[in-house]
Amino acid sequence: MALKNSTVKVTQLKYGNTKCYLLGGTSKSLLIDTDWAGKLPAFYHALGQKKLTAQGIDYLIITHYHPDHMGIAADLMRIGIRLIVMDCQQKYIHQSDHIFYKENNPAFQPINDHKIRVVKISQSRRFLASCGIPGVIINTPGHTNDSVSLVLDSGEAFVGDLYPQDQVPLYNNPVITASWQKLKDNGASLVHFAHYANEIVK
Numbered sequence: 001m002a003l004k005n006s007t008v009k010v011t012q013l014k015y016g017n018t019k020c021y022l023l024g025g026t027s028k029s030l031l032i033d034t035d036w037a038g039k040l041p042a043f044y045h046a047l048g049q050k051k052l053t054a055q056g057i058d059y060l061i062i063t064h065y066h067p068d069h070m071g072i073a074a075d076l077m078r079i080g081i082r083l084i085v086m087d088c089q090q091k092y093i094h095q096s097d098h099i100f101y102k103e104n105n106p107a108f109q110p111i112n113d114h115k116i117r118v119v120k121i122s123q124s125r126r127f128l129a130s131c132g133i134p135g136v137i138i139n140t141p142g143h144t145n146d147s148v149s150l151v152l153d154s155g156e157a158f159v160g161d162l163y164p165q166d167q168v169p170l171y172n173n174p175v176i177t178a179s180w181q182k183l184k185d186n187g188a189s190l191v192h193f194a195h196y197a198n199e200i201v202k
């Protein structure tokens with residue numbers, strides 16, 4: 001399937017077990033997801049390999065607040081990257097903190113609630129437009145209640161841990177089926193997962 005020409009530069013960054021994506025808009029850049037707490041040095045290394053710098057990243061959005069997606073969010077906030085929390089995710093941002101405390105992870109820092117920027121999901125297109133990124137962020141629950149996906153107008157979609165299409169019938173869960181329908185309704189044609197290989201939308 002041919003993708004429409006996009007002004008957004010998509011860079012995959014993997015420095016642990018999670019595929020993270022950096023979207024370069026015409027005015028701001030937005031990072032999707034992080035990795036486990038303690039991965040900050042690996043993050044810098046991955047950026048360096050792509051000749052990128054953390055200073056060049058404006059915003060961070062997290063597809064859902066599982067530990068392998070939000071682990072270094074607070075570190076990135078401290079170096080000046082603004083965490084964008086969708087309103088439907090706000091009550092979940094600390095749901096994984098206990099996992100890091102349980103493993104006595106010395107690198108873990110909790111997210112500072114006073115430094116986040118909450119964006120209403122209904123205003124996501126406007127927010128992305130302010131970055132020069134044509135697209136929308138939608139609520140796609142199924143893996144977790146706080147899961148969101150970012151769909152570019154080019155058709156490229158970033159869905160975090162949403163289950164791949166072949167697995168959807170196995171779950172027989174109307175919530176997952178509805179999330180996939182929502183992705184299609186928003187024009188998703190090529191899906192980027194955090195752990196699975198890319199998929200063309202059937």
Ligand SMILES: [Zn+2]
Nearest residue numbers: 064066143161
């Ligand atoms: Zn997950």
